[in-house]
Amino acid sequence: MIARGALAGLVGGLVFGAAMAPLGMLETVGSIIRVESTISGFAVNLVIAAVIGGVFGLLMNGQDPRARQTVLWGLVYGAFWWFLGPLTILPLMLGRPVAWDLGSAQALFPFLVGHLLYGAVTGLALAALMPAGPKFRQREGIGPAMICGVAYGFAAWLAVELILRPLVADGRLDWSPTYARAAAGALPAYLLGGAAALGAITLMRVLRRALFTDNIRLLREEGVGPRSVRATGHGALAGLVGGLVFTLVMLPLGLLPIIARLVGGDSTGVGLLVHLVIAQIIGVSYALLFRGRSFDHASALGWGVCYGFLWWILGGLTLLPLLLGAPPGWNVPAMVAAFPSLIGHLAYGGALGIVYYRLESRVSPWWISRNRLEESRTEQGRLQTLGSAPALWTVTVLIALTVPLLLSG
Template structure:
């Protein structure tokens, strides 16, 4: 633990140094200095570095056993944006805490700075830690990882590098972010698509080039693919029923019905439930045997629901209705109720699918062996980036109103 704390402190100081440069550029250091009743940027930088080192120590201890740190760092950065500028800083300055969209928008530069801090701190820790092998994660988790990389690419390219190349400087202001938000959906879809392609190509190369047939035989013995698809149908239907409440509340069922040239809410409901089951089947294909408890089921499900909000509601639905993808800030703001519905759909989908899958053990394993195997896989997944991916995607979804309002 001492070694992890020391490494965390060093990584936190390096991340704080980079973050401090950003804070100097956006003029935030005097606000930090106000904690000790001064407005000196030098004092503000010193206080900021102390906090960066302390937070780095905590991060180093928390991720001491983790195999992948980048997404843990990004998630940690977002967490400290909520805890720091939005919560602790106002309290230290003797002000009331304001958890509203306006206050969060005013602190958007700090949000991106915290993401930079988390990424740099995680990167330094990766250099200090010994190499740790990671397990093959499968197509579904790779899909979510790709979407997370898409978000990172959007922050790096559309929000940061593009304004710098245009000579506008570091534009992390709300108006600039609202302009750049139109690039967020394509970045998310591009990241997910690239990850999906690499996952398929990797599986194909193993199938073609590998001479060891034992793993293939083991997967065949496990069986259950047809049952898994039926589980996807049932889980998708359950999620669709929950999603229906949101669609009824916002009057969206006639829009769904217009896909087949109708305007009836009943037609829209039937079509919506059919689509929900199709999406459930794709979830079963991508995430089969990737959720080992309720938390992982909900985590993957919510992340998949968010991805389908981008792919379905913002992209495919407008295209099928003869329009263009709705990727503007205004369109994203209007689609927020649908985002809530997709997140609820994904949570129910992932949870129900995990519970159904858990009831079916491979025929060559006893019940106790299946429980032991599931427990070992759950522990292995906890040490991977999976929980950080769920958390980061959820944070991105929750930040949509802040980014577009």
């Protein structure tokens, strides 16, 4: 796996070098060996790419070998090396302090795009080189598919808006923060479009089997009606708890009177009531979309936080402005202004996921022993960990916390 990873990393390094050379960024890489030229930088880049590609191959040993999984993990790996390389190791090697401040990170935004491109290409190349391992038969739900769509929407935004569009329009790449800010207005559309597309595809697959059928084979004997009623109640309760957590963010920011305007009010009390009702409705939707997908507290937190981010885009930046008679907040100033609300949505999603998991984990049909239930959950959780779920959680948090800050003026 190390050799395959090194070869895949070399492919990613070639693409990274070809993209960064016209931007004049390879001279910075060449400064590692005290020769600031494009040629030396390209050579050093290939060596580094092969080495860290070998590490990536080692880390991916035993994981699901399908391209989707390796590409998502590649994006995570590329972002990790952006932080570890240009922001940390490179400045230290040049006798400078680490670039952990916002201004330095914004100046190095082109390197972030390059590292994400490197990671995605390396992931694709590794998937092509990996042997066909054991089949992962875990059935994906609608909710996880929507989160996967968000990650793919982000990748599509990078590919179309930051690579293809400038190449077609000007014949060159432009990964400057200024250009990225201009392209950021399209990002919510890509994220929501990806979520809607994969969600719809998975919904059609699910309808062929049975709506909301559990992923755990041992629970299939329980009827759809009892499962859906129970999930609705648990989702409403979990959403209420998440809404109360979100309130801790909304109160200091004075957001509740804005929510009250949805029903023609303007008081904090009315806003709180409307907010909690909305929180329960979203909680019910989470229960129906993600039921049977959380096998421990980590996965519950991961799916919940991702769902909270999706609702920041769908609700905070899109539906809320539209319902109040304003255009969607699909621009950098609106995203930056809504950043505190993003923290609240992530906190809401985390609490929602954890509480819902705790409620559902207590349910065991009388005809199934506790040991058999736990064995099934453990196996499904193992398959989820070996698949793309942890990468999806990480990519979503990366988008949620990094992009609005790096694109702020």
